[in-house]
Amino acid sequence: MEKQLRNLIKENTKNEQYENNHALYLGKVLGFSRNWISSHLNDLYNNGSFIKINSRPVLFLDKEVLEERYKKPIPKNLYNSLEDLNHSMKNKEEDFQTLIGYDGSLRSVVETCKASLSYPPNGLPTLLYGPTGTGKSLIVKKMYEYGIHHHIFKSDSQYVHVNCSEYANNPELLTAYLFGYKKGAFTGADHDNPGLIQQANGGVLFLDEVHCLKPECQEKLFLFMDNGTYRQIGDNEHLYTSKVFLAFATTENPKDALLKTLLRRIPIQISIPSLEQRGEKEKSRLIVSLLENESKQIHKEIKITSSCYHTLLNTTYEGNVGELKNILKQTCMNALFSSENKNCITINNLHLPHSLSITSGTIMMVEHENFTLEQLKQKSANELGYNIIKNIQKWTLRLQNNEILLDEYFDKIYVLVSQYINSILFSDQKAMYASNLGIVEAIKSIIEMVNQKYRCNLKDKEINAICMFYLDYFSNRSEASKVDIEEYDVFISLIKKQYVKETQILSSINDLVHLHLNIKMNDFFQSCLALYLSRIWNEVLQKQRIGIIIAHGYATASSIASSVNKMLDTYVFDALDMPLDTTTDRILDKLNAFIKNCMNIKDLVLLVDMGSLEDIYNDLKPNDFNIAIANNVSTKFALYVGQGMIQNQSLKQIFDQSIENINISYKIAERKEKEKIILCSCATGLGTAEKLKEILEDSLPEKLSVKVLTYDYSTLVKNHLGSEFFERYEVLCIVGTLNPNIPGLQFVSIEDLIVNESFGFLTDYFEGLLSKEDMDQFQKNLLKNFSLTNIIMNLTFLNPNKLLEHVADSIDVLQTLLNTTFTNNMCFGLYVHICCLIERLVSRDGIDSYIKTLDECSLEFQDFYFNLKSAFQKVEKYYRIQIPIEEVEYIYIYIQNMKETSKNEDDE
Numbered sequence: 001m002e003k004q005l006r007n008l009i010k011e012n013t014k015n016e017q018y019e020n021n022h023a024l025y026l027g028k029v030l031g032f033s034r035n036w037i038s039s040h041l042n043d044l045y046n047n048g049s050f051i052k053i054n055s056r057p058v059l060f061l062d063k064e065v066l067e068e069r070y071k072k073p074i075p076k077n078l079y080n081s082l083e084d085l086n087h088s089m090k091n092k093e094e095d096f097q098t099l100i101g102y103d104g105s106l107r108s109v110v111e112t113c114k115a116s117l118s119y120p121p122n123g124l125p126t127l128l129y130g131p132t133g134t135g136k137s138l139i140v141k142k143m144y145e146y147g148i149h150h151h152i153f154k155s156d157s158q159y160v161h162v163n164c165s166e167y168a169n170n171p172e173l174l175t176a177y178l179f180g181y182k183k184g185a186f187t188g189a190d191h192d193n194p195g196l197i198q199q200a201n202g203g204v205l206f207l208d209e210v211h212c213l214k215p216e217c218q219e220k221l222f223l224f225m226d227n228g229t230y231r232q233i234g235d236n237e238h239l240y241t242s243k244v245f246l247a248f249a250t251t252e253n254p255k256d257a258l259l260k261t262l263l264r265r266i267p268i269q270i271s272i273p274s275l276e277q278r279g280e281k282e283k284s285r286l287i288v289s290l291l292e293n294e295s296k297q298i299h300k301e302i303k304i305t306s307s308c309y310h311t312l313l314n315t316t317y318e319g320n321v322g323e324l325k326n327i328l329k330q331t332c333m334n335a336l337f338s339s340e341n342k343n344c345i346t347i348n349n350l351h352l353p354h355s356l357s358i359t360s361g362t363i364m365m366v367e368h369e370n371f372t373l374e375q376l377k378q379k380s381a382n383e384l385g386y387n388i389i390k391n392i393q394k395w396t397l398r399l400q401n402n403e404i405l406l407d408e409y410f411d412k413i414y415v416l417v418s419q420y421i422n423s424i425l426f427s428d429q430k431a432m433y434a435s436n437l438g439i440v441e442a443i444k445s446i447i448e449m450v451n452q453k454y455r456c457n458l459k460d461k462e463i464n465a466i467c468m469f470y471l472d473y474f475s476n477r478s479e480a481s482k483v484d485i486e487e488y489d490v491f492i493s494l495i496k497k498q499y500v501k502e503t504q505i506l507s508s509i510n511d512l513v514h515l516h517l518n519i520k521m522n523d524f525f526q527s528c529l530a531l532y533l534s535r536i537w538n539e540v541l542q543k544q545r546i547g548i549i550i551a552h553g554y555a556t557a558s559s560i561a562s563s564v565n566k567m568l569d570t571y572v573f574d575a576l577d578m579p580l581d582t583t584t585d586r587i588l589d590k591l592n593a594f595i596k597n598c599m600n601i602k603d604l605v606l607l608v609d610m611g612s613l614e615d616i617y618n619d620l621k622p623n624d625f626n627i628a629i630a631n632n633v634s635t636k637f638a639l640y641v642g643q644g645m646i647q648n649q650s651l652k653q654i655f656d657q658s659i660e661n662i663n664i665s666y667k668i669a670e671r672k673e674k675e676k677i678i679l680c681s682c683a684t685g686l687g688t689a690e691k692l693k694e695i696l697e698d699s700l701p702e703k704l705s706v707k708v709l710t711y712d713y714s715t716l717v718k719n720h721l722g723s724e725f726f727e728r729y730e731v732l733c734i735v736g737t738l739n740p741n742i743p744g745l746q747f748v749s750i751e752d753l754i755v756n757e758s759f760g761f762l763t764d765y766f767e768g769l770l771s772k773e774d775m776d777q778f779q780k781n782l783l784k785n786f787s788l789t790n791i792i793m794n795l796t797f798l799n800p801n802k803l804l805e806h807v808a809d810s811i812d813v814l815q816t817l818l819n820t821t822f823t824n825n826m827c828f829g830l831y832v833h834i835c836c837l838i839e840r841l842v843s844r845d846g847i848d849s850y851i852k853t854l855d856e857c858s859l860e861f862q863d864f865y866f867n868l869k870s871a872f873q874k875v876e877k878y879y880r881i882q883i884p885i886e887e888v889e890y891i892y893i894y895i896q897n898m899k900e901t902s903k904n905e906d907d908e
């Protein structure tokens with residue numbers, strides 16, 4: 001019962017039989033009780049489905065139907081009368097609707113104007129710029145009317161239009177008129193004048209030709225724009241306030257014509273397109289609409305010859321709409337003057353002003369015909385769109401009567417649709433694009449996205465077509481956008497059945513466009529477009545080959561696919577990743593869903609990694625295409641397959657070649673053990689190092705596979721281990737006379753070996769490798785070979801006994817001077833070190849960069865230095881050497897360290 005009630009209300013609302021929608025009548029028609037009807041009507045009103053008109057009797061209207069009719073939401077659910085509803089819906093609508101192009105090239109202009117007006121608290125200052133006669137003043141007037149109807153301005157507020165060019169020679173006067181003045185403020189000011197800014201309080205102040213406003217006046221104006229206050233001329237005491245919506249217009253480029261400071265304060269700057277930029281359709285609509293106005297003025301019907309119409313259409317009007325309007329007025333006047341018909345005038349080329357040249361094209365090509373304005377309207381509004389609507393109905397009827405076959409039916413409609421699309425593509429695309437750039441970009445990116453997702457291979461032309469289709473639909477210009485869909489349900493369902501993929505893809509585009517731009521194309525439009533695209537796609541998709549990589553792991557398949565696509569610079573493979581916990585059934589579902597979304601598949605190439613996946617193809621749903629499946633996918637294999645796919649090789653060829661190319665080879669690179677060595681490197685030169693090497697070799701047990709090698713000390717200091725030599729060996733430690741300080745490498749000084757008999761770490765190292773006997777023998781060898789005299793004898797070329805005697809004496813003196821006693825260990829260490837040092841200095845080998853001065857050193861060290869120098873006076877003299885500061889410092893630090901160590905040992 002409720003459904004019947006709803007349907008009846010809907011039907012009556014559609015047919016504008018509002019007066020039937022009251023409880024008594026509805027009850028009678030449906031045979032239900034009036035009370036039941038009343039209560040249900042009120043329920044449906046309360047839940048927002050119906051609009052209630054509180055007239056007598058109370059009426060109920062279907063909200064959805066009304067919104068469809070007015071093409072906008074109905075703001076309230078309750079109205080006092082039908083007039084009230086009509087008034088509230090119409091007035092607001094009509095403000096801008098009288099602007100020709102309000103739903104086309106001026107659409108975004110109108111939207112911006114509305115938004116700028118509504119911006120709280122007083123709207124935003126708005127500048128319109130564009131060539132003369134493009135309708136700037138008209139638009140501002142419409143803004144004011146819109147403001148009144150939408151209660152942005154009070155109903156008694158004023159629209160004040162000031163043409164600044166009229167005051168170009170008297171800027172002071174304009175300033176005075178704008179801001180007002182006091183009596184006597186200047187010659188001629190014989191009364192107080194509140195000024196135009198005050199007059200426009202609560203309404204609109206429109207400064208036309210604002211580029212004629214002198215800079216002083218612009219400055220005064222922006223002070224008012226900043227604070228809302230100003231002073232009248234001749235009154236420095238009071239500050240006046242006024243709340244006005246400021247509109248500006250100029251034919252100049254605003255950047256050149258206005259002060260930057262003023263321009264900065266006008267946030268909304270709107271460019272108004274010239275008549276030529278608006279395209280032919282809009283020009284034609286303007287001609288018709290302006291002629292309609294003339295017809296009302298002269299109270300006569302107006303007809304126009306086809307040739308005259310085409311001349312008007314093909315003329316370029318420098319003065320834009322304004323000029324066209326004047327020309328039409330003049331033409332009508334001429335026709336009226338020469339017409340004898342009481343009720344109708346027919347305008348022809350002879351009535352045109354002389355300034356208009358009749359183009360040869362219009363004379364030759366167009367058949368002579370008189371159009372009524374109504375005919376012209378249909379012609380200009382959307383000739384082809386109109387054709388589609390009429391013809392689809394005609395062809396559908398013929399199809400239903402079996403007069404034509406389905407293929408023929410689609411062919412016929414395709415021709416109409418493609419003509420229509422070509423007309424929108426090639427006619428006024430520029431103007432439509434220019435004024436709807438944001439929407440165009442958004443629609444394009446949505447199409448691109450869907451294009452990629454479904455691999456439709458849409459080319460620019462197709463993308464443009466869809467885009468323009470939307471714009472045409474969205475701008476409401478097309479007759480096709482106004483059709484009653486239900487009348488076309490046969491056509492729509494036939495297309496849906498025949499062109500499943502196209503409809504599906506267009507639905508995806510439609511959903512996204514609706515989501516992001518709130519434009520929803522109706523099913524009729526979508527079906528026309530689906531038919532159009534089906535023909536183009538057939539060409540593009542003839543050889544569609546789909547490659548899919550399926551592999552276990554979270555991103556294995558995707559990463560192979562993306563590497564291969566990148567390498568081939570073409571989108572060849574899609575990927576289905578299969579986390580380890582995914583079942584084969586799940587993957588199969590995914591694969592089937594994917595395939596369903598692809599169009600016109602010829603070959604499906606599946607590369608899988610292993611196992612049960614290989615059998616997948618048995619369960620693939622649509623099997624009207626070839627399937628090739630290969631296992632053990634790898635990047636290299638996928639690359640070969642992808643290459644073959646691009647080169648359009650046959651499936652067999654692709655796989656034969658890829659398998660041949662993929663032949664697996666292997667190589668085992670075994671890890672090489674580095675040979676272990678002990679490195680001898682002496683600051684005293686390679687000779688010393690060689691001697692040291694011999695002593696060490698003599699000490700090491702034969703069984704051990706540790707080599708002793710020598711290395712140049714200065715190279716070691718300079719390059720550390722950075723040479724090929726060290727790539728071959730693992731250095732266990734460096735043994736020498738002076739620490740080369742190689743990070744991470746153990747250094748064992750000779751004195752350490754003698755004094756501490758410290759081959760500790762070496763013996764530790766060899767522990768597991770040697771038997772106990774061998775180990776004992778090794779220790780003994782060390783003791784024997786690393787005795788002081790043996791070492792000194794082996795290390796220096798100087799007479800060891802003499803050298804030792806000299807050094808021992810000097811160290812004794814040093815102890816006395818320092819008033820201290822060195823332990824035996826310290827003494828041995830010093831003997832070895834200083835003997836080697838002396839040899840180094842004598843042979844001028846080793847460290848050669850002595851640069852320190854004594855002033856840089858601590859007083860304590862300076863003290864030590866003098867003591868050491870005095871203790872070694874004899875030695876220096878005997879061997880004719882000078883012990884440099886750095887060497888003294890080394891000895892100093894050595895002694896300090898040794899003292900520290902022995903102190904710690906004592907403490908322990």
Ligand SMILES: Nc1ncnc2c1ncn2[C@@H]1O[C@H](COP(=O)(O)OP(=O)(O)OP(=O)(O)O)[C@@H](O)[C@H]1O
Binds near residue numbers: 134249
């Ligand atoms: N889109 C339009 N629809 C209907 N009439 C229009 C339209 N644009 C302009 N006109 C008409 O054209 C004439 C010129 O328009 P208008 O004076 O508003 O242009 P303008 O840009 O302000 O010119 P100017 O810069 O020379 O002042 C007016 O009579 C106006 O009604």
